[in-house]
Amino acid sequence: MSTALNSMKRRKRVGSDTLLFEREGHVAVITLNRPAQRNAINQEMRRTLMDCLQRVREDGDVRAAILTGAGGTFSAGADLKERASGGGGRRHDNAPASVIEADLSAQWSTMKFEKPLIAAIDGYCLAGGMELALVCDIRICTPEAQFGLPEITRGFFPGGGGPQRLARSIPQSIAMELILTGDRIDAETALRAGIVSRMVPAEDLMETAMKIATRIAGHAPLAVRAAKEVALAAMDETFEQSMRLGGALRWIVGQTDDAKEGPRAFVEERDPRYQGR
Structure with a gap:
């Protein structure tokens, strides 16, 4: 963990141990905190994250936010064990697909978040984790980062805005290859494609994100x-x-x-x- 994050005074732990919320000046840092599960997004984390983003949105003293993951991983995506057990909130008998897909991941993809949001990405950034990163305005990563939308290989497809955001932000052929093959790409490829704007060593990730956020927070x-x-x-x-x-x-x-x-x-x-x- 960088000195920038180590020096930050923790103000509040929101909701549960699945998510950490910290503040430094006008910058909030939200950390996905299920490192043993590679920060897989379960229902509890989804709800807590939505609540945390709403708090940041309403707090007039917060001018920018950083989203990152604990344990050297951003997020490997949805908690497939929870989904397989029926605990992921997606089993709705006789419900149309549009209703089933209108879960919290889709909610955060369409949430109007007026403040700048920066994703600091290390390790896996896959499936719902990548969709969450794509919600952010600025994305930076480490050389160890891996990106992908592998849902298509598991019998469903990205429902949290990933295809839409990729198709709008990078060349169509690159976006379609990622969406339709479910393959992963490394950090260098993501940088060339424009999915991230910077690649920095892991030890500099949070410090770099904090510098960008602080720079933005210093403006009107x-x-x-x-x-x-x-x-x-x-x-x-x-x-x-x-x-x-x-x-x-x-x-x-x-x-x-x-x-x-x-x-x-x-x-x-x-x-x-x-x-x-």
């Missing part, structure tokens, strides 16, 4: 959220629609106290003190 929060909203809108809407949204948000952000503080701090040759208003 409302401007950061608006920039993220416009960038994401550009993926779903026409260029003209996203430009109109950008114009509206630019006017709104321009009326805030932080929009005045930035130029004032520049003139006074000091660091800005943004308040998120």
Whole structure:
């Protein structure tokens, strides 16, 4: 574990031992914490994670968040032992497939999370674990990271937004090969494909993620959220629609106290003190 994470004062353990929640300044760190199971995502972890993300979303003092995994693994995906035993919440007699797939993993893939979310990935990042990483705005990894959507090899397919997000963010042929073969790729391949933006040594992973998050958290929060909203809108809407949204948000952000503080701090040759208003 890096010195950056070791130096962090733990503020709260949320819900259960399946998830850890920590804070340093304006940055929250959420750690998937089932290392003996390679951080396989069971129902308890899903519920706790959704609750934790909602807490981060509502906490005005948190401006960015990091998502990572304990024990040298991000997440190997859904807990298949739980699913095989019928404890995963997916056995619904006579229910249509659309209902069965509308579980918590799908909920987090469509959750509107306005604050920047960074995935710090080591080891396995597979199936639902990869889908969770794809929800994040920025992804960094170690050379030991492995990525894949192997659901197709187990008789089902990724239902947490993985195919949709991959197809929108990387070249179609690469995305389709990953989705349809279920094969894994290594960190170098993920970096070349654009699935991650950086690859760093394992000992530097959390420190690098914290530097990125702290850098973002130092900016005006409302401007950061608006920039993220416009960038994401550009993926779903026409260029003209996203430009109109950008114009509206630019006017709104321009009326805030932080929009005045930035130029004032520049003139006074000091660091800005943004308040998120």
